[in-house]
Amino acid sequence: METITLLQPDDWHAHLRDGSALKRTVPDLAKQFARAICMPNLVPPVKTVDEALAYRERILAHVPQGLHFDPRMVLYFTDQTSPDEVAKIHASDYVNAIKLYPAGATTNSDNGVSDIRKVYAVIEQLEEYQVPLLLHGEVTHQHIDIFDREKRFLDEVLTPLLRQFPKLKLVLEHITTSEAATFVLEYDRNVAATITPQHLLFNRNDLLVGGVKPHFYCLPILKRQSHQQTLLEVATSGNPKFFLGTDSAPHARHAKENACGCAGCYSAPTAIELYAQAFDQVGKIERLEGFASHFGADFYGLPRNENSITLVKEDQVIPTALDYLDGEQIIPLYAGQTIAWRKV
Ligand code: NCD
Numbered sequence: 001m002e003t004i005t006l007l008q009p010d011d012w013h014a015h016l017r018d019g020s021a022l023k024r025t026v027p028d029l030a031k032q033f034a035r036a037i038c039m040p041n042l043v044p045p046v047k048t049v050d051e052a053l054a055y056r057e058r059i060l061a062h063v064p065q066g067l068h069f070d071p072r073m074v075l076y077f078t079d080q081t082s083p084d085e086v087a088k089i090h091a092s093d094y095v096n097a098i099k100l101y102p103a104g105a106t107t108n109s110d111n112g113v114s115d116i117r118k119v120y121a122v123i124e125q126l127e128e129y130q131v132p133l134l135l136h137g138e139v140t141h142q143h144i145d146i147f148d149r150e151k152r153f154l155d156e157v158l159t160p161l162l163r164q165f166p167k168l169k170l171v172l173e174h175i176t177t178s179e180a181a182t183f184v185l186e187y188d189r190n191v192a193a194t195i196t197p198q199h200l201l202f203n204r205n206d207l208l209v210g211g212v213k214p215h216f217y218c219l220p221i222l223k224r225q226s227h228q229q230t231l232l233e234v235a236t237s238g239n240p241k242f243f244l245g246t247d248s249a250p251h252a253r254h255a256k257e258n259a260c261g262c263a264g265c266y267s268a269p270t271a272i273e274l275y276a277q278a279f280d281q282v283g284k285i286e287r288l289e290g291f292a293s294h295f296g297a298d299f300y301g302l303p304r305n306e307n308s309i310t311l312v313k314e315d316q317v318i319p320t321a322l323d324y325l326d327g328e329q330i331i332p333l334y335a336g337q338t339i340a341w342r343k344v
Pocket residue numbers: 015041106107108136217218219220247249250263264265
């Protein structure tokens with residue numbers, strides 16, 4: 001039977017939520033990943049280093065006995081973020097970055113930045129201290145087609161931003177288009193991107209053909225197959241600018257299967273196996289370790305993990321539903337389907 005061993009991977013983009021959600025999300029993630037960037041889009045958002053440290057303690061309280069898990073924290077960028085907060089991030093052992101959500105772009109982004117030019121004073125400090133800026137890269141204007149929102153962000157926001165701050169360390173999160181992949185390739189090592197399992201395995205046909213499949217709905221939305229193809233190429237290319245970020249984003253079943261369903265796919269329970277499936281499908285399983293376990297740590301300037309995990313090529317059926325939020329359910333990504341890899 002085929003097996004592969006890799007350094008334990010990290011997840012550089014995950015939503016753990018708060019309160020009783022942590023009972024589900026923390027064990028699911030900590031069984032696979034040594035570290036995770038814990039996204040700050042809580043209600044209310046995590047805006048200061050002190051709030052991030054308190055949130056980190058709430059996460060740590062749910063790490064199962066015997067597992068080692070190191071939550072890496074991120075602040076939520078608002079119009080009011082003070083330039084002084086950047087030095088505090090830089091000095092912190094546990095906060096690694098700041099996340100910019102354009103206001104209105106995605107789940108819990110109401111307090112996000114209304115116009116990036118208003119916060120250039122903070123960005124100047126980020127460049128100075130080399131603190132990574134993580135971006136949900138979509139414009140939000142009502143008249144821009146949802147399938148074009150990422151590309152428009154590159155042209156209208158990112159290009160001018162990098163012209164002004166060429167040394168800014170930046171992660172374009174959850175990229176979904178060929179244009180975003182090309183954009184990242186054109187810049188220096190300070191510009192990187194995360195890629196989710198759903199954008200490697202699926203495209204908008206999976207979301208829309210034969211009926212709307214709300215559990216495939218996330219933002220940025222799944223694009224056409226040619227974009228999926230490009231993402232597979234760059235993820236499996238061995239280029240260190242592309243690394244693992246699941247964007248695992250839990251929403252209870254009723255909030256997804258709804259006339260106005262929430263955006264987000266819950267991939268945490270089998271994330272590394274889903275990536276193995278994607279890499280293996282294009283004959284590049286040997287490239288998984290760099291993408292999953294080396295390049296993200298290198299970008300963030302953190303040491304690579306030392307322990308390893310093993311995956312076997314053996315069918316596993318993803319559960320159809322899991323318990324969530326004391327009495328509710330959550331439907332994991334690709335629920336009820338069989339994938340060819342299993343973590344031992
Ligand atoms: C995320 C969430 O639910 O928090 N949803 C999503 O569709 N990706 C937010 C985000 O990362 O944009």
